[in-house]
Amino acid sequence: MSRQGVGWYRHWISFQTIFIKEILRFTRIWVQTILPSVITTTLYFVIFGRLIGDRIGTMGGLDYLDFIVPGLVLMGVITNAYSNVVSSFYSSKFSRYIEELLVSPAPDWVILAGYVAGGVARGLVVGLAVMLVAMVFTEIRIHSVAVTLLVITMTAVLFALGGFINAVYANSFDDISIVPTFVLTPLTYLGGVFYSIELLPAFWQGVSLANPVLYMVNAFRFGLQGVSDIPVGIAFGIIAIFILVLGAFSLHLLRRGVGIKT
Amino acid sequence: MPALDVQQLTKTYKGGFQALKGIDLTVEEGDFFALLGPNGAGKSTFIGILASLVNKTDGSVRVFGEDQDRTPELVKSFIGLVPQEFNFNLFLPVVEVVVNQAGYYGIPRREAKVRAERYLKQLDLWDRRDTEMRKLSGGLKRRLMIARALVHEPRLLILDEPTAGVDIEIRRSMWTFLRELNAGGTTIILTTHYLEEAESLCRHIAIINHGEIAERTSMLTLLNRLNTETFVLNLKGRLSELPQLGGFVLQHLDDCTLEVEMSREHTVNGLFEALSRNGIEVISLRNKQNRLERLFLEMVDRRADAGWSSSDPANAPDAARKVTA
Ligand SMILES: Nc1ncnc2c1ncn2[C@@H]1O[C@H](COP(=O)(O)OP(=O)(O)O)[C@@H](O)[C@H]1O
Ligand SMILES: [Mg+2]
Numbered sequence: 001m002s003r004q005g006v007g008w009y010r011h012w013i014s015f016q017t018i019f020i021k022e023i024l025r026f027t028r029i030w031v032q033t034i035l036p037s038v039i040t041t042t043l044y045f046v047i048f049g050r051l052i053g054d055r056i057g058t059m060g061g062l063d064y065l066d067f068i069v070p071g072l073v074l075m076g077v078i079t080n081a082y083s084n085v086v087s088s089f090y091s092s093k094f095s096r097y098i099e100e101l102l103v104s105p106a107p108d109w110v111i112l113a114g115y116v117a118g119g120v121a122r123g124l125v126v127g128l129a130v131m132l133v134a135m136v137f138t139e140i141r142i143h144s145v146a147v148t149l150l151v152i153t154m155t156a157v158l159f160a161l162g163g164f165i166n167a168v169y170a171n172s173f174d175d176i177s178i179v180p181t182f183v184l185t186p187l188t189y190l191g192g193v194f195y196s197i198e199l200l201p202a203f204w205q206g207v208s209l210a211n212p213v214l215y216m217v218n219a220f221r222f223g224l225q226g227v228s229d230i231p232v233g234i235a236f237g238i239i240a241i242f243i244l245v246l247g248a249f250s251l252h253l254l255r256r257g258v259g260i261k262t
Numbered sequence: 263m264p265a266l267d268v269q270q271l272t273k274t275y276k277g278g279f280q281a282l283k284g285i286d287l288t289v290e291e292g293d294f295f296a297l298l299g300p301n302g303a304g305k306s307t308f309i310g311i312l313a314s315l316v317n318k319t320d321g322s323v324r325v326f327g328e329d330q331d332r333t334p335e336l337v338k339s340f341i342g343l344v345p346q347e348f349n350f351n352l353f354l355p356v357v358e359v360v361v362n363q364a365g366y367y368g369i370p371r372r373e374a375k376v377r378a379e380r381y382l383k384q385l386d387l388w389d390r391r392d393t394e395m396r397k398l399s400g401g402l403k404r405r406l407m408i409a410r411a412l413v414h415e416p417r418l419l420i421l422d423e424p425t426a427g428v429d430i431e432i433r434r435s436m437w438t439f440l441r442e443l444n445a446g447g448t449t450i451i452l453t454t455h456y457l458e459e460a461e462s463l464c465r466h467i468a469i470i471n472h473g474e475i476a477e478r479t480s481m482l483t484l485l486n487r488l489n490t491e492t493f494v495l496n497l498k499g500r501l502s503e504l505p506q507l508g509g510f511v512l513q514h515l516d517d518c519t520l521e522v523e524m525s526r527e528h529t530v531n532g533l534f535e536a537l538s539r540n541g542i543e544v545i546s547l548r549n550k551q552n553r554l555e556r557l558f559l560e561m562v563d564r565r566a567d568a569g570w571s572s573s574d575p576a577n578a579p580d581a582a583r584k585v586t587a
Contacts, residue, residue, distance in 0.1 A: 007335070010368025017365025096349035100410075103313045103343050104366035105335035261317050262275060262310075 014106035015114050022118025026084055034126055037076040041130045044072055045137045060196035060227055069134045070221040071193025074155060076130045078188060079180065081123030081156040085115050085163030086176045093167065098260055108254040112164065119160030120153060127152055147232065148223030154239045155216045161246040168259040187213045197229050212242055263327045264288045265418050265449040271321035273307050281307040283473040289451055294444045296464035297453045304473040305453040306346050309422050313343040325418060339367065342416030344407045346423045352396035356387060359395065360410050367414035381409040401432045421452040425459060437463060492550040495520045498543035505540040521550065
């Protein structure tokens with residue numbers, strides 16, 4: 001038996017199994033996983049886009065409603081990629097069925113990839129749903145399909161990794177809502193979803209540049225509408241660096257068995 | 263090549279507690295092996311390390327010649343684990359638990375479904391395949407853990423107290439199942455609290471106490487070391503006076519019940535001959551105490567006594583009386 005040859009196929013099956021399990025999980029409970037984001041963003045479109053947006057006029061050269069579309073889509077992607085991994089992985093730790101994976105020959109990186117892919121899938125499903133809702137309110141033409149897909153996927157990967165790290169350290173169900181509430185929401189709201197940072201005084205523009213979400217929102221806005229506050233290349237570079245750092249750290253945590261092995 | 267070869271295995275938990283103090287243990291391929299010890303002896307820690315759920319502090323683990331540190335994936339694929347505590351996703355249907363486990367081991371979905379059906383049928387769970395886990399009783403969950411552990415067809419099956427809290431009927435059927443599995447070539451290691459279980463199933467045995475192996479021997483040798491045995495006899499007629507039988511120590515429990523202690527030089531045949539000569543007719547007899555249990559009480563220090571359980575209804579004197587009454 002050639003161990004190596006068989007190994008890759010086996011890993012692929014393990015990955016698939018985790019991925020399918022994750023997709024079945026969030027689609028089974030879609031009322032808790034998909035629907036809330038769709039409802040919230042619909043409200044945003046109605047209130048900020050239609051009712052208030054008409055009085056604001058244009059922002060960054062776009063109608064206000066059009067301006068907030070990329071941010072709202074990305075917000076859905078970020079929250080859902082994150083929540084999916086943090087809830088699913090934490091539950092598997094809490095009820096100990098993570099042991100099913102730990103006793104199996106699936107290597108750490110396959111386990112991580114499976115969970116991250118599950119989070120990305122939910123992020124993209126919600127992103128697509130929000131996009132469809134947006135189409136009800138405005139016309140959407142995609143400036144660059146490649147940039148749009150790449151940004152949205154990389155963003156989902158990054159926040160899925162964030163959710164994983166959160167789950168590793170979480171010791172209670174409360175711990176898995178702390179980061180979304182105190183970190184994710186402020187970062188996205190201050191990440192240029194609702195305004196162009198050109199509106200800010202110089203100092204606060206500088207501070208905003210330290211917010212990674214700003215780069216994702218702008219790169220995504222460029223993909224959809226060809227407009228961005230920052231060069232898209234820099235945005236990609238920064239997202240990629242964050243993915244590498246969080247990915248390496250996640251693997252390190254898994255290898256050491258932090259939070260899952262004694 | 264032994265199925266399991268453990269050298270100088272130690273485990274110190276984070277708080278500084280040393281749960282394993284240098285375990286050396288080998289288990290031959292094809293063996294049915296019992297790991298016995300009181301609560302807190304380190305059995306689950308030991309098994310956790312074998313199954314890669316607990317990080318060892320020091321020492322080496324080889325499974326069918328493969329080193330756990332060098333070829334962890336291979337070692338994992340050799341082992342099937344039935345853990346002590348339930349570790350299920352309670353919101354999944356039964357069949358999916360088994361299919362997913364096969365998938366984690368790299369078995370393609372179509373084959374995984376075939377195997378899930380095979381093992382669920384073998385463990386009498388096929389009718390419940392669509393039941394959500396949380397609706398399954400404890401006994402069925404225990405059996406499902408066995409099906410799940412077998413789906414990748416491991417060469418070494420490790421069970422940590424597999425029959426804890428399982429009613430006697432299911433326990434006996436699990437024993438039969440495990441015996442057949444072992445006869446088919448699967449090496450089995452189990453820990454148990456029920457000494458009768460070890461006596462009835464296992465060929466070799468190790469006793470672990472305070473994180474050390476206190477004894478490693480064959481079940482036969484162990485049982486032979488006992489030099490006396492006590493039987494309780496139910497008599498046909500009333501017995502007003504204790505007869506004198508050479509070599510047997512007799513005691514009156516009540517008019518119709520006699521307790522006999524005999525040393526190993528004597529046989530049960532001899533006992534009955536002597537009783538017959540005295541005109542005493544016996545309706546039934548039973549062992550007073552599980553023999554192993556008494557041996558353990560001698561071997562394991564007093565402080566640990568509380569950990570030993572004879573709560574098996576089959577051993578309980580009341581239940582036994584009912585059966586013979
Ligand atoms: N995670 C842990 N942290 C600290 N001590 C532990 C941990 N798990 C078990 N122990 C201790 O290690 C000893 C052995 O436990 P265990 O292996 O579960 O014993 P057994 O399975 O034989 O009952 C016990 O004293 C237990 O309290
Ligand atoms: Mg235990």
